Amino acid sequence: MANASGGGTIQLHEFAREFTLKIYTPGYGDWAVLGHSGNVEATFRCLATLCNPGDSILVEEWTFPSVLATAKPMGLKPVSVKMDGQGMTAADLERVLSTWNENLQGKRPHVMYTVPIGQNPTGAQMGAKRKLAIYDICVRYDIIIIEDDPYYFLQEGAYVPKALRPAKIQSQSEDVDDPEGFIKSLAPSYPKFDYQGRVIRLDSFSKIIAPGSRMGWFTCNPVFAERLDRLGETTTQAPSGFSQAIIIQLVAKQWGMKKFIRWLQDLRGEYTSRRDFIIDTIHELFDVLPSSGTSGESFPESLPSMIAYIKESTISESKDSKVVMNRKTPLFTFIPPTSGMFLWIKFHVGQYTILKPGETLTEHIFINLVKEGLLIAPGTLFSVNELESGEAFGRIAFSNGSREQLLEGLKVLERVMRKYTSGII
Ligand SMILES: Cc1ncc(COP(=O)(O)O)c(C=O)c1O
Known part of the structure; x- marks a missing residue:
């Protein structure tokens, strides 16, 4: 050459x-x-x-x-x-x-x-x-x-x-x-x-x-x-x-x-199918609703932001407006990605746990996910600014791993989120 x-x-x-x-x-x-x-x-x-x-x-x-x-x-x-x-x-x-x-x-x-x-x-x-x-x-x-x-x-x-x-x-x-x-x-x-x-x-x-x-x-x-x-x-x-x-x-x-x-x-076709698989599976494992109000505040207006709740959470009618509301506190917020290989989530489980002095919520979640076999990238790696206390984000990659492994990983996420809400961790 x-x-x-x-x-x-x-x-x-x-x-x-x-x-x-x-x-x-x-x-x-x-x-x-x-x-x-x-x-x-x-x-x-x-x-x-x-x-x-x-x-x-x-x-x-x-x-x-x-x-x-x-x-x-x-x-x-x-x-x-x-x-x-x-x-x-x-x-x-x-x-x-x-x-x-x-x-x-x-x-x-x-x-x-x-x-x-x-x-x-x-x-x-x-x-x-x-x-x-x-x-x-x-x-x-x-x-x-x-x-x-x-x-x-x-x-x-x-x-x-x-x-x-x-x-x-x-x-x-x-x-x-x-x-x-x-x-x-x-x-x-x-x-x-x-x-x-x-x-x-x-x-x-x-x-x-x-x-x-x-x-x-x-x-x-x-x-x-x-x-x-x-x-x-x-x-x-x-x-x-x-x-x-x-x-x-x-x-x-x-x-x-x-x-x-x-x-x-x-x-592009392969990644679209992987993205669809991971978002479909989240819909299967959690109750997923469009986010509104304060819980989705760090996510955009321009794309539908979603909130995942524990699956069996009660959905009841609001007395005043007759609007169907979910009274449970959300577990995490996400936007179905439109390109690339990552799903970015904001966790809302901080309220269920007491952190040790000096421990961050990101570390707490990261360690508990790893203990159950799921490795995600902690949000702090990507942050230009200090996170506010109680804030935690994570990145899940869908580039690697078979569909079975992706499913297994999301089941771990579901299990660990459930443990938070029941006060086990
Ligand atoms: C935004 C971004 N830039 C660059 C890279 C790496 O690119 P390269 O392997 O071409 O150095 C990555 C991922 O590995 C990435 O996410």
Whole structure:
């Protein structure tokens, strides 16, 4: 293979260019692509290139732990922007930037790190209108956007309850041989709106071929690409030659673009079925109702937030309004994810237990789930800010494990939640 530069072989560049043009259609002409060794490595290179120690960077209020672990030792200060069911909100971004006080807070941030699709940990997916609104704010405040988008092709769409689903499955299978229809069904990525070259998009093969591939590419303006390439020369030098040879042979030579896109479409189908399975099972094991009022306050208006109760909880008529009400306190709140591989839940079981001094509710729940055989990611890992006492969140991955294992895990969740309400733990 001929070498294009430290940023990957000519074949990788050709593939990345063709793919980016076909799928993401950047909004300006002279964008460049550059290979990297996975989005985590690429994020490090972006932050090291764009920021100085002491700078603040904008991130979602719940974010990928690796970006926090990368940024903090570099002396960078993550500043959280509030989220709803579509991820970062434009309103809170505007608030953070317009109220920024350089005397108190230091230099205003000029870099944002965001995961707009299949957001890790919340599973949120951002639509075109929101991206445009956020891009416009970034233009006004001169913010560079790092779009970390490894879950882009896992856009499962809104959860459809089991009873209503057959029609949907039928309509999905109709476009299996229609790559253009599949591409059109995907939410646009930031480069589409990027007429100023202020977006650095990060693509990775980790979630669509293999996490061990350690390979992906940047799409950005040529000035940034040159700087990122120079930094790469002192770190990884180039994505592994073996990975490049194997992946490009597979996706570009053996499959070709059409079959690769078909592969991505099938992946989306598999993840949709896993997402449906996990949400269906929660409906089977718990009483699940739409959330309203205070118990769902940390979740969005824009997507249906649900509350899970113990299954046999009594549903009775309210005396005043004749509205059917559930008097039981909720166990946890969640939003059926619309993309990615994670279910994010907020626990409400703190009131049933007394914590030891220094113990957090997150630890308490985490340990009790582990004792019964369920390992979830504790919410504190993803939190930019300190949690309020009594608050606890957790992330359940549905990427791995068979349907039987997912079912077993959810049964553990049900058992442990039940133990909390009966005061056993
Ligand atoms: C938001 C996000 N970015 C990046 C990664 C890792 O990407 P890569 O394997 O390409 O470094 C993950 C998950 O592992 C992730 O959730």
